Amino acid sequence: MTTTGLQAIKFDKENITLEILDQLLLPYSTTYIPIESINDAFEAIKSMKVRGAPAIAIVGVFSVVVDTHRYLNSKEESLRDKSIQDLISSIDYLITSRPTAVNLSNALNDIKSILTKSYKAQTLVNKSVLNDIYDYSVALYEDDLSNNFKLGDNGLNYITETLKSQNFKGPFSIMTICNTGSLATSGHGTALGIIRTVHEKLSKSCGQDFWLDHVYPLETRPYNQGAKLTTFELDYEKIPFTLICDNMASSLISSLAKEKVVKNLSAPVKFIIVGADRIVENGDTANKIGTFQLSVIANAFNHAFQDESKKIKFIVAAPRTTIDLKTKTGDDIIIEERPPNELTTLKGPILSNNSIGDKVTVGISTPNISVWNPSFDVTPHNLIDSIVTEELPVHTKNPKGEFDLSSN
């Protein structure tokens, strides 16, 4: 297995080229593939070669840049008759590649606004158009990266304050679901970004009353993203972790809360940290399928725990670009459904004698059965303790149980 670092997106600012790490091949192969057009991006996003709400938005806008650059440098003059309206139609098509994560549509709609405000619909695409979308896209990428580090620090502070207020002492664990690290963003990550920051600044050697001992990522579909991508990142960062299936969460939390030793580990789960694909006005949050059940589990345990220091906080971590104030409640979120074969088959290389062989597809269910395969679910805001973004203060609920997500 080769590793080249955890950079999902490579955009060459000078030559205006774009490559993405093919996440369908991870963790067995780190292969970058070129994205040369909006059509390439559509295919890569829909097939999940790139995934994660911020990452697909960044690839989306950069694909508009490289497509426009390629077109303007085309040798065939006859091809150079693309109007602003044509470009907007291509962008509208790209928006349909994945419907639930709001970052993609927000970013592409921003580009459409730039185009419609500055140019007439019949104007031919020109260098000035390229400059405008280039500037927007580079800023989106750079802001996402710096915001993720702020988000990580804000999560660390929230966790530290929570543990102090609960008078908690000793080692603790964090459970996480979905794909929220460097691979899902421009870098560092959201939920996994908080875990990275906590691992760095709240480990045992830091000498505090409490420290992060262990992380439990869930395996999680589609394509077992937790098993493939989150463990790849945790392993890369040397953060101690143990993979579990999504249906082991209650059992693990219960065992650790009863101070039973699980695989030589006993630090209780104190935080469940998840990412988000769309957080709507009231705080309801669409995220990877399986997130909702974790919030229910945390709530059930919290009702049973008498001791405040045992309570689990359910944290949503996302940049502000994931907040959708135009949608009132989670009932209005469109949930993407994936094809049945993503549930009835598994894809991966043949592993034998420590070598990695050809990629094959294996069946894991009765053929041709009825399948329901939603990619996301919606966690209601009443089951969320806090929403951590790059801004401060961290969003928590008022005494009426309401979030106010308007910008701070």
Ligand SMILES: CSC[C@H]1O[C@H](OP(=O)(O)O)[C@H](O)[C@@H]1O
């Ligand atoms: C920080 S990424 C947010 C979100 O994106 C992932 O979705 P997908 O892998 O399907 O694109 C996952 O749900 C993450 O929580």
